[in-house]
Amino acid sequence: MEHVLGQLRTCLNDGAFALLAYCFMPDHVHLVVEGLSEQADLRRMVARWKQFSGYWYVREEHEALWMPGYSDRVLRDGESTMDAVRYVIMNPAKAGLAGRIGRHPFIGSDVYSTQELEEILGMNLRAEQA
Numbered sequence: 001m002e003h004v005l006g007q008l009r010t011c012l013n014d015g016a017f018a019l020l021a022y023c024f025m026p027d028h029v030h031l032v033v034e035g036l037s038e039q040a041d042l043r044r045m046v047a048r049w050k051q052f053s054g055y056w057y058v059r060e061e062h063e064a065l066w067m068p069g070y071s072d073r074v075l076r077d078g079e080s081t082m083d084a085v086r087y088v089i090m091n092p093a094k095a096g097l098a099g100r101i102g103r104h105p106f107i108g109s110d111v112y113s114t115q116e117l118e119e120i121l122g123m124n125l126r127a128e129q130a
Helices: 002-014 042-061 081-094 114-121 125-129
Strands: 017-024 029-035
Touching: 002 017, 002 042, 017 081, 029 042, 029 081, 081 114
Parallel strands: none
Antiparallel strands: 017 029
């Protein structure tokens, strides 16, 4: 998944997006992204990422990585970005994939440090990882 995450970062950067939070689950991905300009086009960015990562994955694993389409949700006025980040970071523990929050290997943020995520979650992730 490191390669797929790297390709995501490239497509987000090229598409003028910031990666606020991510979580790779066994059969889907959660992302919280923020457009950084009026030119940020989520559909185009997702299509490019799925194309690049899907092509690489088929070559390496000899099976498809992505299903057609995807689901997105735009945060509206009054909805908290931090609630969305919290949901994504806590998702693996809630799904039973990690005994504790912060132990899943493919969660993180390119915007918030571990310390900032700890403040968002109200807990010490480093202690949780021990």
